[in-house]
Amino acid sequence: MTQLLTRATRRSRYLFDWEAGDCLAAYQQSLAANSGQAATFSRAATATGLDAAGATRTFAHSEPNFEWDDLDGDGILTPTLLLGTSDRLYLDYNGRPALRTWYVEMNDKTATAAGSTRIIEIGNSGAATGFLNIRRSATGFDAVHDNGDGTAVTATVTVTIASGDRVELRLVVASTGAITLAVTKNNATEVVGSATGVNTFAAAWNQARISIGCDYAGANRATQGIHRVREAVGTQTRDYMRVG
C-alpha cells in the first residue's frame, strides 16, 4: 500500500480562478476552482482528445476530457478541458459581478463561428433575473449583460478565428453595468471593443452559478478547449489577468 501524499496548495488572488491544468495537478482530478468554488460536470457520452504525446485518448462517459495543446508556444503542452456539445460544466458563483474583470484563455476549436454558443455565462434562471455572458458569434465574440428587467447591452469584437487559435477574452464590467469586451488572438495586440451604454444592475442579483462552455441551462454548447477562467476586482489589464 502506497503512502498518502499531501501537497501544499496555493490560494488564488482572484475571486474566481479556474484552470484546467490545476485540476489535474491537484492530485484529485477535481474540477473545482483554485478559488474554492465547487464544480458540477456531466457528459452522457464517451469523448476523445489528444494526450500529451499527441495520441488520441478516449475518455469514458462522465469523465472530463482533457486535451493537451501547445497553447502559448513555449514548447510545453498545456492541458485544456475540451468541452463538446455533450459536456456541461458549472461552478458555484455567489456575487454581483459589478466592477469586475473576467478573463478566459482557450484554444478555439470552432473553425466556423456558430451563432451564439457560450464561452461563459453567469446566471441560473435566465433573463428573468439577469445574466452576464461571453459568446462566440458569427463575426468573432460578443458579450451580453441583461439586467433582468428587459434591458440588455451587447459588446462586440470582430475578429477572424481559425480552429486552433489561442484566444484570450477580457470582459470589463463597470459599476454602472456597462461592459467592454477585448480579444487577443495568438498573443497579438489586444483588440478592445467599444464600451456599451449603462445598464443598471438588477436590485437582486441572485445568480449562484457560472457555466463554462454552455449557458445557464446547459444549452448553446460549443466545442472549445478551455484553459483558464478568472475574475478579478476592478478594471484590470490583460497582462494582470494572465498571471497568478
Add this chain to the structure above:
Amino acid sequence: MATTGVLYLNDRDVGSDWSLNVAAINGFPGGLGGMTRDVALNEDAQAGPVLDPRRIRIRPKTAEIRGYIDAASVAAAITALDGLRALFAEGPVAVRSVYAPDRYCLAHLLSHDGVAVAPAVLNGQVEITLSLMVPDGVAFRLEPDGYALSTARTACPVGTAFSFPALTINGNGGSLTNPLVTLRDAGGQTVQTMGFTIVLAANDYLRVDSARGAIDKSVAGTVTDGMSLWTSGDFPIIRPGDASVEAGGYATVELTASAGTTKGGISYLRRYL
C-alpha cells in the same frame, strides 16, 4: 532599473514588478537555484558509501531570495517592498526561476528583512532577504502529463523524484473484465502490477489515484468507493530509478484485461528533487 527575466513569484517578474535585482536564489529544489538536497548515503562496509534511492528522504526545505530593490524613489521602494510582502500574505507562492523555467515550487514566507540603508535609500535602494520554506521539498513541472493507456506500452516521462499518477480505466462503450495495470522499467521488466476484479460496463470507469491511495468507480457519472475492487498488486508509482532520464528512456504503463478492449489514461505531475 532592475534586471528582468530572472525570478518569478506567482508568475510575476520580480524585476519588472518590484524593481528587485536578484543577487541569490538559494536552497530551492528542482534546480530553481542553488540546491540543498537531503540525500542519505547507504554506508556499505564493502562497497563504501553508495547512493541508495530508496533512502532519499524528501523533507521541507528552507530557501532564500536575496537582492536589492532599485526603485526610482524612497516611496517607490516602500511600495515595492510592501508589494512583495503582500504577495506572501495569502500563503504559498509559486517560485520559478530562469535556471529551470519549466518548473516551480510552492514556498511560504518565514521571515523577511528589508534594510533601507542611507544614503542609498534616498535613491530608492533597499537590500532585501526573503527567508522561505518549501513544504513539499520538491519542485513541480509547470504542466501535468497525461497519456492514453491501452495494451501497448505507454512511456511515462519522469522528473528526478517519484510521481504519483492518477489512472482511469474505461468500460469504453462495451465491457471490460478484470483489468490489470502493468508498470515496467525502461528495460521492459515488470516492476509493479495492480489488478481489479470487476466487469466495467459501457458507461463505467475506474479512477485510481496513487497520491491519495484511493479508487473510485463511476457508473454513468455516479461515483462510489471502489477500493474493494482492487484484488492484487499495489498502486503504481513512476520512479526515476525505473527510467534513464539522460537517455530519454522511461518507465511504461500498459493496460490489459481478461476480456474487452482496454482504454484509459494516466495523468501525473513530474516532481523534481
